[in-house]
Amino acid sequence: MSNPTTSAPPPGGTNTHPGVHVGAATAETLEDYTLRFAPRHYRRWTPGVVATSALGGIAYLADFSIGANIGIAHGTVNALLGIAVAAVVIFVTGFPLAYYAARYNLDLDLITRGSGFGYHGSVVTNVIFATFTFIFFALEGSIMAQGLELGLGVPLWLGYAASTIIIFPLVVYGMKVLSTLQVWTTPLWLVLMVIPFAYLVISHPESVSQFTSYAGQDGTGGTVSIAAVMLAAGVCLSLIAQIAEQIDYLRFMPPRTPENSRRWWTAVVLAGPGWVVFGALKQAIGLFLAVYLIASLDPDAAATANEPVHQFLGIYEEMMPGWLALVLAVVLVVISQIKINVTNAYSGSLAWTNSYTRITKHYPGRLVFVGVNLLIALTLMEANMFDFLNGILGFYANCGIAWICTVATDIVVNKYLLKLSPMVPEFRRGMLYPVNPVGFVSLLLSAGLSILVFFGAFGDGIQPYSPMVAVVLAVVCPPVLAVATRGRYYLRRDDDGIAAPMFDEHGNPSGEVFTCHVCRQDYERPDVAACATHDDVVCSLCLSTDKVADHVLPARG
Structure with a gap:
C-alpha cells in the first residue's frame, strides 16, 4: 500500500x-x-557545517563555573579526577546515541521511544531533558546578568529579564537560523576564551604550580579522596544530557556514503560525544582561572571566582586598559549566553511540545513552549540559583544519567549483543506499545534509587556515589528486563x-x-x-x- x-x-x-x-x-x-x-x-548542510553548528552550542560558560565550584570545594586534584571520570562516562554513553541520530536522522526523543521506552513512556525522559534545558538556560542567563551588572550597571533582576527576552526572537525559526548564528559567532568566541588562559601560562608560569597544588577552601583537597572525586564527578555528570542538544543538530547530517564516510564519522564523533572533550577542558580552565584569582590577586576572591565574568575580567585587566578589559569580558559573556541559550530554548521547546502533543493529541505550536521554558528559567534566575548550584546539578545528574545510560545500554547491549531490541529505531504511533517496561522501569529504578542515595537515605558513606549507582543500575537493568520480557514490548x-x-x-x-x-x-x-x-x-x-x-x-x- x-x-x-x-x-x-x-x-x-x-x-x-x-x-x-x-x-x-x-x-x-x-x-x-x-x-x-x-x-x-532538507538535510543539505555538509558534515562540517553541521558539526560546527553543534559545537557552537557548547559555547556556554557554565563549564567555567562548574570547574571553579568543584575545585574550590574539593581541590584541584580531586576536581580534575572527577572531571575525567564524568568525561569518560559521557563520551561512552553519548557515542551510540550520536550515531543513531546522525544515521537515522532522529532526535533523542524519537530514538528513546524505540529504545526501550515506548510511545508514551518516553514522555518522562522529555521532562528530564526539558528540565536540563531550563536549568542551564537559567545558569547562562545568570552569568550574562552578572556581566551586564558589572559592565553596564544593570540591576541583576533586569539583567535576568533581558537575557531571557533577547533569546525569544532568535528561536522563532529552527536549524536554518541557528546554524548561521553558530558558525559566524564561533571564531570570535574562541579567541576571547583562549587568550586569558594562554596569557597566564606564558606570562605567569607559576600559575600552573599554584593550580596543581591548590587544596580547596578547607585545605583538605591536597590528596586524592574517592568520595570527593565522586562528588565532583556527580556535578559534572549533570551535563550528560547535553548529548540531546548535540543530537538536535546531528539529526540534520547528510546521508553517509562511501565518498563522505570519513568526514561524516569525524563530524559525528567530534560534535556528538566529542563535545565533552571541549567541555572538560573548559571546566579545567575555569578552575585554573579561579585559582589564579584567589592565589595571586585577592585571597577573598573566592566569593566571585566561580563567576566567569569575574574570571575573565580579572585576567583581561592584567593585559590591557580597564575599559577594554571590561568591554571584552562583557562581549564574551553575551556571545556565549546567546550561543548556548538559543539551543537551550530551541531544544527545550521541542521536548515540551513532544510530550504535550502525545499526551493531548493536540499540537499547540512550538513557540508556546519556548515561552514556557523561558518563564521557568527566568523564575530560577530570580531565585538566585547560583547560591545552590552544586545541589541542583548534583540532584539533576541522577535523572540525566538514568535516561542517557538506559538508552545507550539498550542500543549497545539489547540491540547489537542480545538482538532483543529492533536494530532500526521506531518512533511512529501504532508501531510501538504505549509503554515498554525495559527502559521505563530501568529509568525509574536507576533514577529513584540514586536520588535516595543522593539524599542520604542509605547513609553518609555511600551518599557521594549516587551517580555511580545511577550508572550501574542503568547498565544492568535494561538487558535483565529485555531478557525477562523476551523483547515483546518493543514493537506493537x-x-x-x-x-x-x-x-x-x-x-x-x-x-x-x-x-x-x-x-x-x-x-x-x-x-x-x-x-x-x-x-x-x-x-x-x-x-x-x-x-x-x-x-x-x-x-x-
Whole structure:
C-alpha cells in the first residue's frame, strides 16, 4: 500500500478527517521537523557545517563555573579526577546515541521511544531533558546578568529579564537560523576564551604550580579522596544530557556514503560525544582561572571566582586598559549566553511540545513552549540559583544519567549483543506499545534509587556515589528486563503496511516521497505509515494528533 508522488501538494492542507489536528501545525513542523524524522531533501548542510553548528552550542560558560565550584570545594586534584571520570562516562554513553541520530536522522526523543521506552513512556525522559534545558538556560542567563551588572550597571533582576527576552526572537525559526548564528559567532568566541588562559601560562608560569597544588577552601583537597572525586564527578555528570542538544543538530547530517564516510564519522564523533572533550577542558580552565584569582590577586576572591565574568575580567585587566578589559569580558559573556541559550530554548521547546502533543493529541505550536521554558528559567534566575548550584546539578545528574545510560545500554547491549531490541529505531504511533517496561522501569529504578542515595537515605558513606549507582543500575537493568520480557514490548507490530523499502543501498533512510492523505503534504518514507481505515498513507504528525485513532494501525495478531 503506497502512494508515491513527486508533485508538491497544496500548502497547509485541510483537515478532512475527524479528530486530527493539521494545517498550521503541519506547516510549522516542516520548518525544522519538530516531532518527526528530518528528511533527506532538507538535510543539505555538509558534515562540517553541521558539526560546527553543534559545537557552537557548547559555547556556554557554565563549564567555567562548574570547574571553579568543584575545585574550590574539593581541590584541584580531586576536581580534575572527577572531571575525567564524568568525561569518560559521557563520551561512552553519548557515542551510540550520536550515531543513531546522525544515521537515522532522529532526535533523542524519537530514538528513546524505540529504545526501550515506548510511545508514551518516553514522555518522562522529555521532562528530564526539558528540565536540563531550563536549568542551564537559567545558569547562562545568570552569568550574562552578572556581566551586564558589572559592565553596564544593570540591576541583576533586569539583567535576568533581558537575557531571557533577547533569546525569544532568535528561536522563532529552527536549524536554518541557528546554524548561521553558530558558525559566524564561533571564531570570535574562541579567541576571547583562549587568550586569558594562554596569557597566564606564558606570562605567569607559576600559575600552573599554584593550580596543581591548590587544596580547596578547607585545605583538605591536597590528596586524592574517592568520595570527593565522586562528588565532583556527580556535578559534572549533570551535563550528560547535553548529548540531546548535540543530537538536535546531528539529526540534520547528510546521508553517509562511501565518498563522505570519513568526514561524516569525524563530524559525528567530534560534535556528538566529542563535545565533552571541549567541555572538560573548559571546566579545567575555569578552575585554573579561579585559582589564579584567589592565589595571586585577592585571597577573598573566592566569593566571585566561580563567576566567569569575574574570571575573565580579572585576567583581561592584567593585559590591557580597564575599559577594554571590561568591554571584552562583557562581549564574551553575551556571545556565549546567546550561543548556548538559543539551543537551550530551541531544544527545550521541542521536548515540551513532544510530550504535550502525545499526551493531548493536540499540537499547540512550538513557540508556546519556548515561552514556557523561558518563564521557568527566568523564575530560577530570580531565585538566585547560583547560591545552590552544586545541589541542583548534583540532584539533576541522577535523572540525566538514568535516561542517557538506559538508552545507550539498550542500543549497545539489547540491540547489537542480545538482538532483543529492533536494530532500526521506531518512533511512529501504532508501531510501538504505549509503554515498554525495559527502559521505563530501568529509568525509574536507576533514577529513584540514586536520588535516595543522593539524599542520604542509605547513609553518609555511600551518599557521594549516587551517580555511580545511577550508572550501574542503568547498565544492568535494561538487558535483565529485555531478557525477562523476551523483547515483546518493543514493537506493537512489525509491518507498517507500506511495501516500499525504508533504506537505500547505503543503509540511509529512503528519500522516496509519499503524500499524507490527511494533511496533503509530502513526506519521505520513514515518516509515513499505512492508514488503518483508508487505502492510503498517513504522516507521523497526523497519527500523533489523531484523537479517535481512526488512522492508527491495529496491533499485530
